Amino acid sequence: MVKKLLPDALWAETAPLFPSVAARPKGGRPWVEDRDALTGILFVLYTAIAWERLPFEVARCSRITCWRRLRVWRDAGLWDRIHRQMLERLNLAGEIDWPRASVASSSVAAKRGATRSARTRPTGANRVPSATSWSTARACLSPSS
Structure with a gap:
């Protein structure tokens, strides 16, 4: 399965x-090869394992x-x-159908200096008192209390 994940031709490219x-002046553990990482x-991405x-x-x-190298x-x-x-590579091989391609907004940054949309105006002319809250006059306490 490892050979399927990273063929020699893809690695060479x-x-x-x-x-x-950069070389470590103080030594330390040897650097793991990039291909192994x-x-x-x-493998983790393909199999969705932890x-x-x-x-x-x-x-x-x-x-x-592997996790650190990913970061x-x-x-x-x-x-x-x-x-x-x-x-x-796919474009040169004619494998991309550009008229069917789309761009997600999550992958394209918004242009700086873009005008902001106008503030939404309220639909009512005046605020109406809430129909769910009401007040009552304070109840009178009995003279015996």
Whole structure:
């Protein structure tokens, strides 16, 4: 299954997009290969299992390493770069039907400086007293109290 998740051709195409890793002057644990971490991430996404259940044999690294690498790559904008590259690849192959494509508002930022819509005017001329709340005159206490 691991080979299906990340074929060699796909890895060769996306590997240059990954951020480079600076050498650690103080040493530490060796850096887990990006391909192994990506395989673990893809396995979790494909199978919809919890990170805690990611088998070590699948990614050859810990689940925490895969989860942290996912976060680091997100912050570095890697997923957007991979997405753009895959769209370009599909476009060159003629696999995208652009007239049928749509853009979700969650993926497109609103333009800055856009005019705001006008405030909605009230429909009634005057406020009407509420029909659900009413007051009564204070009850008289009996002279015996």
